[in-house]
Amino acid sequence: RRVPASLDALTAALQPLQEKGYLRLDAFCQAVAQLISNTLLPENDKGLLVALRPVPQLKPQQILTLCKPRRFGDLVTVLDDRVILFLSSCRYNDLDKALKFIFSLSHDELFANRMVWFEDSQILAEINNIKNLTPVALQDITSAPQPTQIAAAPVEVRERQTPQPITLLPEGTTR
Ligand code: C2E
Ligand code: C2E
Known part of the structure; x- marks a missing residue:
């Protein structure tokens, strides 16, 4: 464990992150994983990881234009x-409040469902799921938000074998 050498270093280590807003998926995962690994921040109280599925009329890119983290x-x-959000130092009970500040429209107008992770181990596990992404990994996200909802195990999907046509050799012929 790294011991900060000075007050400046300690203060810097306690800062959440020097970034806000949109990050590419890989940078997002790296930033969240780094934050969760910071042992100077409170255990299981670093923030919320939230996966939001837009209503069918909206695409995630459209949601992004309405998303203004402060x-x-x-x-x-x-x-x-x-759309995946990390809400720094946000408590579970404040999720609706934070979302209201961040999006100009109400949650129900924008999202069909959501899933939330708040413990360090849950967040790290989900970040690893995202990193090892297969597009199906999040397909079984359920609708109702529940405080204790835990990441659903990714469904293992095997690629279906496509039947290949074969030509039978006429009887008596050899190769
Ligand atoms: P920040 O945390 O990066 O927040 C930037 C701006 O987002 C804030 O500017 C404020 O307009 C908005 N904001 C962020 N979190 C909240 C919130 O929980 N409720 C509300 N109503 N607004 C929020 P602001 O107010 O000028 O603050 C600038 C910076 O000063 C903040 O940057 C933060 O680093 C610090 N700060 C201000 N008030 C507090 C506070 O009550 N607690 C903590 N921990 N830091 C604060
Ligand atoms: P509040 O504005 O009613 O926010 C209540 C709680 O909602 C916050 O608790 C936080 O858990 C969550 N929250 C609200 N807005 C945001 C957001 O933009 N991003 C994230 N990640 N979470 C958000 P918290 O942090 O304990 O703050 C308690 C109260 O302290 C806030 O009540 C607000 O009155 C004040 N506050 C905190 N940070 C700031 C700030 O940066 N600027 C100002 N002006 N007030 C702040």
Whole structure:
């Protein structure tokens, strides 16, 4: 464990993140993983990872234009058909409030469902899922938000074998 050498270093280590807003998926994962690994921040109280699926009329890219994070450390990215947010130091009970500040429209107008992770281990596990992404990894996200909802296990999907036509040799012929 790194011990900060000075007050400046300690203060810097306690800062959430010097970024806010949209990050590419890989940068998003790296930033969140780094933050969660910061042992100087409170355990299981670093923020919320939120996966939001837009209503069918809206594409994730359109949602991004309405998404205006204000707090440093509030990050957003897009994964497949979902918008993923990290809300720095946000408590579970304040999620609706934070979303209201960040999006100009109400949650129900924008999103069909959402999933939330808040413990360090849940967030790291989900970030790893996202990194090892297969587009199906998030397909079984369920609708109702529940405080104790935990990342659904990714469904293993095997590629279906496509039948190949074969020509039978006429009887008696050899290769
Ligand atoms: P920040 O955390 O990056 O927040 C930037 C701006 O986002 C704030 O500017 C404010 O307009 C908005 N904001 C962020 N979080 C909240 C929130 O929970 N509620 C509300 N109503 N607005 C929020 P502002 O107010 O000028 O603050 C500038 C910076 O000063 C903040 O940057 C933060 O670093 C610090 N700060 C201000 N008030 C507080 C506070 O009550 N607690 C903490 N921990 N930091 C604060
Ligand atoms: P509030 O504005 O009613 O926000 C209540 C809680 O909602 C915050 O608790 C935080 O958990 C969440 N939240 C609200 N806006 C945001 C956001 O933009 N991003 C994230 N990640 N979370 C958000 P918290 O942090 O304990 O702050 C408690 C109260 O302190 C806030 O009540 C607000 O009155 C004040 N505050 C905190 N940070 C700031 C700030 O940067 N600027 C100003 N002006 N006020 C702040």
